[in-house]
Amino acid sequence: MSQKNTTVEHWDSVIESKHSLFDINLKELWHYRDLLVLFVRRDFVTVYKQTILGPLWFFIQPLLTTITFTIIFGNVAQLSTEGAPKIIFYMAGITLWNYFSTCLTTVSGVFNANASIFGKVYFPRLIMPLTIVISNLMKFAVQFLLFVGFVGYFTFQNEIQPNSWILLTPFIIILMALISMGIGLILSSMTTKYKDLNQLIGFGVQLFMYATPVIYPSSSVPQDYQWLVELNPLVGLFDYMRYAYLGIGDFDFSNLVYPSLFSIVILALGILVFNKTQKTFMDTV
Amino acid sequence: MSKVVIKAEHISKQYRLGLVGTGTVRDDMKRWWYNLRGKEDPFLKIGEANDRSSKGESDYVWSLRDINFEINQGDSVGIIGRNGAGKSTLLKILSQVTQPTTGKIYTKGRIASLLEVGTGFHPEMTGRENIYLNGAILGMRKHEITRKFDEIVAFSGVERYIDTPVKRYSSGMYVRLAFAVAAHLESEILIVDEVLAVGDAEFQKKCLGKMNDVSKGEGRTVLFVSHSMASVKKLCNKGIVLHHGETVFNGNVESAINYYENNLIATDRNLSIEYSDSPSLPMQIKSVNLLNSKLNKLFTTEDELVFEFEFLTRENVEGAYITIDLKDSNDELVYWSGDYTSDRFKNKVIGHSKLLCKLPKGLLTSGIYNVSFAVYSPVKGVVQNEFSKIISFEIEESQHSYLSQFNINYPGRIGIPSQWIHIE
Known part of the structure; x- marks a missing residue:
């Protein structure tokens, strides 16, 4: 809804077809903040209802993936972990990557997944991607706790040396959230019209994991491909995790400049595209 | 004058029909190209009124066209x-x-x-x-x-x-x-x-x-x-x-x-329907006709309502019978009947048959009615079911009835007379 005055009378809102690209109603979004909270609550309460292990699933999944990766990439393929214990090395990557990939895939399918609600009632559609990012943040927090537990154990064993950089963690998480949401929003607008993209995103994200230093340190990338590493905005974030918590690799503030700029640009772009799509997607979905 | 709270000006809505496929990409590009040059969307000029019954020429239809209120x-x-x-x-x-x-x-x-x-x-x-x-x-x-x-x-x-x-x-x-x-x-x-x-x-x-x-x-x-x-x-x-x-x-x-x-x-009162030949159906209604002797398609409460069916059994489906769903103008089911009492049903006739269904005399009061037909088996489920095909007719109060001389329509939906017996 846009606030406008006609020449004769005052109207509260105007429904029309032409919208400016930058017509994003933040005031309205703010009005619906309770809905955001309730959606997040719903996600959290309902996911594991009527499952036997309940919230334990939050732990089981990253733990099993870590063990699998440790065996396959660590022991069979013998990829370098730069001297850090394998378990904690992979767990650092997986915890962060899980959050990114879940947010990205869920946000990109947001229109299709919510078509039945979107088709029946209006509320600022941006609430839904925000819900996804925040709900997953809660899940991430639980998994992160597990990771911190392991970090504590290995520190105690004197195998890794976390440093004061860990204080920056919230900022890194926010960057992760913004980037995944931004890319997800852009993709979401395309998947509504071209369903083929859903297939592509599924394995695209999987492939992207191998292009990101999740299971290997970025330093192990051959010189010829370093430029690829530099293009990937996620590299700095994974490097950060290992540097701050495991004390391996190189890291300083300059590594965060590119991811920060990237996150702002991609999110802004995502919101613009999403905002344009939300007005007509019901006709194509 | 009271306050206007909603004012709609020239509201139109266009939909694209059919599959969303390669055509969309092409049309999108064209739209984008026109838009870029500041021209109007070329697809707004085409499209036709939304009449679901006839297959249109264009992929674009106007679901709403120039609505003002x-x-x-x-x-x-x-x-x-x-x-x-x-x-x-x-x-x-x-x-x-x-x-x-x-x-x-x-x-x-x-x-x-x-x-x-x-x-x-x-x-x-x-x-x-x-x-x-x-x-x-x-x-x-x-x-x-x-x-x-x-x-x-x-x-x-x-x-x-x-x-x-x-x-x-x-x-x-x-x-x-x-x-x-x-x-x-x-x-x-x-x-x-x-x-x-x-x-x-x-x-x-x-x-x-x-x-x-x-x-x-x-x-x-x-x-x-x-x-x-x-x-x-x-x-x-x-x-x-x-x-x-x-x-x-x-x-x-x-x-x-x-x-x-x-x-x-009223304009689409329709007293006869034909169904297309579907060889995949074991049993099907071929056509239904509401017999009438008049030209204006209007019945009175005194007229007898008779449906004539042409029916084809390719192979017998256990327990299948023809049904009539008779609804009033509010879309509420008034009357239902199945042909499981007919000889066709009892003798399991194979091939073409013709049937008549006579509704009880005086069954319906004045009003507009829509009838749809189906073939159903309580054992095998639905055999034929095309609810879009409808016979529609209107009944007027008969001029010979007691009530009509006072200009009163028989109330309710069912007009079958009761027996009133004076016992004392």
Whole structure:
């Protein structure tokens, strides 16, 4: 809804077809903040209802993936972990990557997944991607706790040396959230019209994991491909995790400049595209 | 003059039909190219009126075309039209679920739309949690819901189960709870789409009552879409008739309903239908004819109603019989009959057969009726079922009846005379 005055009378809102690209109603979004909270609550309460292990699933999944990766990439393929214990090395990557990939895939399918609600009632559609990012943040927090537990154990064993950089963690998480949401929003607008993209995103994200230093340190990338590493905005974030918590690799503030700029640009772009799509997607979905 | 709260100017809505495939990419590019050069969307010039019965030439149809109206505060407006007339599209645009292709709608005040009850209800959550979630989806703030919570629960009548997951609710309870939330929205304009089709009769009455209070008592504006002319008449004071996406009538509700019944329903009185030959069906109706001796397709309450069937059995389906579903103009089933008493059924006739179905004399009172036919087996399920094919006819009060001399129509739907016996 846009606030406008006609020449004769005052109207509260105007429904029309032409919208400016930058017509994003933040005031309205703010009005619906309770809905955001309730959606997040719903996600959290309902996911594991009527499952036997309940919230334990939050732990089981990253733990099993870590063990699998440790065996396959660590022991069979013998990829370098730069001297850090394998378990904690992979767990650092997986915890962060899980959050990114879940947010990205869920946000990109947001229109299709919510078509039945979107088709029946209006509320600022941006609430839904925000819900996804925040709900997953809660899940991430639980998994992160597990990771911190392991970090504590290995520190105690004197195998890794976390440093004061860990204080920056919230900022890194926010960057992760913004980037995944931004890319997800852009993709979401395309998947509504071209369903083929859903297939592509599924394995695209999987492939992207191998292009990101999740299971290997970025330093192990051959010189010829370093430029690829530099293009990937996620590299700095994974490097950060290992540097701050495991004390391996190189890291300083300059590594965060590119991811920060990237996150702002991609999110802004995502919101613009999403905002344009939300007005007509019901006709194509 | 009362205050105008909704003003629609030149509202049109175009849809693309058919599969979304390579054509969309090409059209999108073309659209984008025109847009880039500041020209009008080339696809706005094409497209045709939305008539579902005939296959059109173009991939683009206009679901709504140049709709203009004004609605005053406190009015309750019924939007009437046949299926596909554009009613739902109009409501969707008004509730901002989709946007018009062209045109503008100006509104004053908060709009709450109820295109469905219980949107966003989660089966695993309790009634209480769902009230909050659904309320928030409909645009209420949390404190508003808290303030109205007791009222909502009382209206729904599910106090005992309020902390039980709604998946344990009966469908009636579910609908009651959902409507209760919506009914307590504090909005100036309420948009309602046939949600009353669900729920038991008593609750429907309660909802209609509540909506009546809303529009008459509280001065709120209500827009109501329904196929039930009875509910529209009960609830609305204004009516807008849509036909093939255009407004054909806009005025008070009685005239609107009359216009609809006389011009849109009457023109397609249809006394015979033919079904296409479907070799895959083991049994099928080939054609149905409502026999009549008159030219004007009007029957009187004295006339005998006889349906003539041509029927083909390729192979016998166990227990399959032909059915007649006779509905009144409110789309309510008045009468049903199956041919399981016929010789065709008993002798399991193979090949072509011809049947007559004579309705009991005086069965129906005056009015408009729609009949659809099917072949059904209680053992194997539906054999043939094409509810889009309809015989439609109208019955007038016979001039020879006792009541008609006083210009009274026989009330009710069923006109079979009773025996009145004077015993003392």
